[in-house]
Amino acid sequence: MWPLILFLLIIVSGCEHEELNSSNSQPIQRLSQESLPGKAEYERACATCHDGSLKKAPHRDMIALMTPGSIFSAMTKGVMQTQASNLSDKERQQIAEYLSGGSLGQTVKKIPACQESKGYREGSQIVGSNWGVDLNNTRYISSDIAGLDSTSLGDLAIRWAIAMPGSTRVRSQPAFGGGLVFVGSHSGSVYALDPDTGCAVWEFAASGEVRTSISVSEENKQPMIYFGDVLANVYGVKSDTGELVWKIKADDHPNATITGSPTFYGGNLYIPISSLEVSNAIDPYYECCTFRGSVLAVDGLTGKEVWKTYTIVEKAGVTGKNKIGVDVIGPSGAVVWNSPSIDKNNNQLFVGTGENMSSPATGTSDALIAMDLNTGEINWVFQATENDAWNVSCGLGAEENCPVENGPDFDFGGATIVLDTSAHGPLVIAGQKSGFVHAVKSITGELVWQTRVGRGGIQGGIHFGIAARDETIFVPISDMEDGKSYPDPDRPGMNAVDANTGKIIWSTLHDNRCGGREFCHPGISQVVTVIGDMVLGGAMDGIIRAYAIDNGKILWELDTTKNEYSSITGAMAFGGSFGGAAGPIASDGLLLISSGYGLYNHMPGNLLLALEAREISD
Template sequence: MSRSWILIAGIVGLAACAESPEPQADQAPAEPSSLDLSSDSGAQAALELYLARQAMPGRAHYDAVCASCHEGAVEKAPHREMIGLMNPEAILRTVTTGIMVEEASSLTDEQRVEVAEYLAGAEMGSVALADIPQCADDVGLDLSRPPQMPSWGLQPANTRHIDAQTAGLEAADVSALKPRWAVKFPGANRARSQPTMAGGLVFVGGHNAKVYALDQQTGCQVWSAETSGEVRTGIVVDQWDSEVAKPRLYFGDVLGFVYALDASTGEELWRQRTDDHPNATVTGTPTLHNGKLLAPVSSLEVSLAIDPNYECCTFRGSVVAYDVASGEQLWKTHTIFEEPRVQGQNPVGTNIMGPSGATVWNSPSIDRKRNQLYVGTGENMSSPATLTSDAIFAIDIDTGNVNWTWQATANDVWNTACDTASPANCPPEDGPDFDFGCATLLATLSDGRDLVVAGQKSGFVHALDPDTGELVWQTRVGRGGIQGGVHFGMAASGDRLFVGISDMADGRTYDTPDRPGLHALDMKTGEIEWYSEAPNICDGRMGCHPGVSQAVTSVNGMVFAGGMDGVMRVHDAATGDVLWSLDSTAEFATVNGEPTQGGSFGGGSGPVVQDGLVLLSSGYGIYLHMPGNLLLALDTAE
């Protein structure tokens, strides 16, 4: 996106904010031209663009169906101005097959097109969507180069640590990093699928409901495969040890499907829906272990509670195991053990359903010694509260039986109705929304102990005994909040834990001060060793915030931590000092032939470093963060 368009969009946004209320019967309507912009031709053009946009037929449909959430009433709903940074094709996909399909169900196909064009301020087809160019025919999967880090957590224990041999990058050389290639995904405003390198290729999912295989050296496209919806998970790859192997890829999409594809061709081998609930989704990357694909299941039902006529809520989180060869479901373990039932009525007479929630939006970690996996859960979405929300689960990998659970925050029952002018579905607990969104990790310490370590949106980090689930230590690292605390992923190296803290403002008042940035803890004791505070360089930019939400990665004595301000910072693992940084919101040339920019670093797509190549995913145009569309490869080669 050009700087001139950002300026125009900003002026249009100001004009929208200055829009007068509906006139009373005895008043003349306010004239938008009273905003004295005529002295500047660019501002006048922006005003004319704004007026034309308001006259588009989609405005009435937007006001009727969408405005109640997207005009600031719901903290997590992106504002209209941010949605307008997307192209109409991307918006249309969101309301037809994507994250907002349920909310837009009352609109006809024609009305959805009109809403998309109104929000984007452009007609369908007005923006060129250059695809990623195809590679030459001789570029493909190299079976002599098996994957070194085939999973989201980079190791089964989810430590997100990359050793010196695998990384091929030293701290002394990090300042020499420069772009090797960059990719702009067609029709996207975020890049939140963590790429995986294997066989000389980069496998990555897109906001545009596709999975790509790219050449690791040049970024050209070997193949692409279409999916039902946005792919926000990382891509998991089979291990192989033979040059006649037929490895597969595994991932999930926003509509709750999990897939297996042929890694060489992208051919779909099987797909399964993880849950029958219409709002099920897969956010955390599935984990592969001993012939089983272990998929965490989350939901977007929490946002539907804003409608007082919606019977909130009926979704229960789960983990599902599939046979990787056939896609057959082997077992399914719900995080709430009883099915939802009518619990009463809300103030407008709609049934209250429950218990519900305890979603799982993090990637399972594997404990080979104990043959169990670990996941964390979110809040309950409706009363009654359960003992398994905001909790850590240990689940037997063979049977799906629950070995133990440990709850961090009791009575956390919350949904989006609680922070709006329509709170009919807000439960009486009106909880703090302290999910475990961050993946658990299993750490083996220098003294021989194993610990299950979990970071929470409360700002606390908890260490548990993997045999019993008993608490070993607990440390408050951040303030916490609806968009605060620990979000998507920590990293561990030796006895040291690296914790990114968001602590983004969420409209609530807290007694504890914000502590956004990167923290290091001694896992033997839980004591904080150092804190690198995130600087506030946002200067009023929409969607820009100090702090770390994206998963962080430990790399050979360094920690890569992407900020919500769009800056990737590489820290010294021993001291926290910043060794190097890169502003991803700058303009980058791409293999597509069109320039692109990143945005906020967000979601589970943490940095990946292998054989001297660094892969960064930037852009998080959701939940009040900066949109962007950048997969960037860097190295130190001349």
């Protein structure tokens, strides 16, 4: 058996990929935990509900994304107190360590509570109130608002650094509002930080890791923030105190997750819903698959459902048998792991979808979808890649559950941008893991142009998204190896593309500066941000670079893996690969960057770094 397990471990590490797909290694990772003492207790006290059989109970592979500390507190003071009531603390600890693969013993240095802070002040500048910076998802911050442009780069100084407690990845994009910084974390804590010193004005404990950004709203009497966690819970919390107003489970499926950021607009929160069921299929006896992607709209004041629209309309059922005679269920998949963009003028929202997880493939996978804001009704679908059904069993040599389509696994991971162009009017533009950028008419979904910018791959191509200023699109390319061979060479780096024609204006490819370091790669997975006259992109080699928007020249760079940073928590903070949807964000002369992507073969890190600019020179 061991040679097979080792073989699987090696292969899976070669093809890990985000979002749903990269998390696929959980069942494999599990194998290394099977000898831990918590296994027997887990099977006795927890397995009946957490092996995927019970709606609403997160699958153990989802719980594996939690830190040992948050699993432990679910049993001691959270929702699992009753279920764990006849276990000793030692047994609870063993279960937490068994499920997470981590160790509970380490003392975590917390972010210190503020002794002095002005607290939440309504009417202060809000930046990143939604993940996309504006509703169009352009991720453009003017130099006035950022208090920062290319002339500030020479003398950026560290204002503070935080080693995010108990974290090996930093994936929640911070938001500025009410004079505070809001950010989620790997440990499940959500913080309101004072931008001057980084101290915590308040801390809120979510159930699981928070990878979304924090939406900030001052529309109502009570200012609120909103976010989701990896267990598919969504929260509405008071901005000034951190007090919970409402919490909902956005989807009943045991493998449901929220990693794309919800978008708040007009009183409603629009929530993209994804899942990691794609990884369960690695078990040949698993009846693959039953999850389907959706967007859920809820009332921001109460969390009550306004509408929910699934990305797959066909009825689900048994569609055949897998190679060892186990039922195949479908269609499934077309998950949504990007943040909706909104076209106010035409009352629509847009998302991109992932592949199908079982046969048959549908017309809505790897697609851009427009929905009516009021009803959720689907207005149009633009499918970029047809017949893409894939799950983690494919390519592993144990392919009982691999659909006949067998990939290519080309999700839309990055979000859509709505851009008004002089040549074509409003376009919806998005990058795909295939390496292509597509532009379609926002009213009809009709294709206007398609450009191949990267070679493509299971981790992109374009992974977590693009940005835009005026009529130029900025396209980061990952092109990380994924164990497959492609006809074209890889192009890790940054590009600018003309939004009217799709022509590439410039490309700045990265040298490989990894020097053989494990989990290091020159490509860009993390979403990028335009600040004034530059675009900022953090790469998987741990280096963040600023490129001039008109010619792509690298104006500045910072290698976050070179030094440790002394954290206000008293620990040392260290950077790793930049990854996920936590792109750079800036307000009022303060630039925040998030470095560390300890997951699926990227360099871990725990660094939230605040860099301050001197005044911009005219």
